[in-house]
Amino acid sequence: TQLLEQSPQFLSIQEGENLTVYCNSSSVFSSLQWYRQEPGEGPVLLVTVVTGGEVKKLKRLTFQFGDARKDSSLHITAAQPGDTGLYLCADRFQGAQKLVFGQGTRLTINP
């Protein structure tokens, strides 16, 4: 069974600050995905990374995939209140159709 560990579990910072959250896996990722979930809604896909060492950017968000494909980070530059939400990493363990999720990082950006 694959276990995804996210850290920190909670993060509260001021608007304009930078932050990084992490996702580590007990086994090599098949296809790592990052999601954001807002209260009362389902998760929304932000990015998929597949290749070790891959870096993807989405506006102020930078996603990095470890060379060994067992860890990933999400960096947000100049955080805004609209970035508030639950950030989840997930994997298609062993290429299966189901997603395995981490427990999430709950991010709060204070104005």
Added chain:
Amino acid sequence: GAGVSQTPSNKVTEKGKYVELRCDPISGHTALYWYRQSLGQGPEFLIYFQGTGAADDSGLPNDRFFAVRPEGSVSTLKIQRTERGDSAVYLCASSLSSDNEQFFGPGTRLTVL
């Protein structure tokens, strides 16, 4: 077009009762997934349908849980003899095919008193 819809949005029931949760996937999506999200946790996989058949039901916690998708579109998750530990948000997702992005609905919040 419309996204994934789930009804009801909230369901409160008493311990021991039977409940049904409905999911309407995006039109044309052949794959449908159910997940359960407990408070403070990430979603946990329950069951995956490809068309009308359950291709993977390895996440169903016990035989009180059952899901159907008789015409390959709408799906119903059925929980018998509900227990307080079943309280969670039940999320449904659909994808164009099994390898494509999963789109999630807003979930049904189930509370068992």
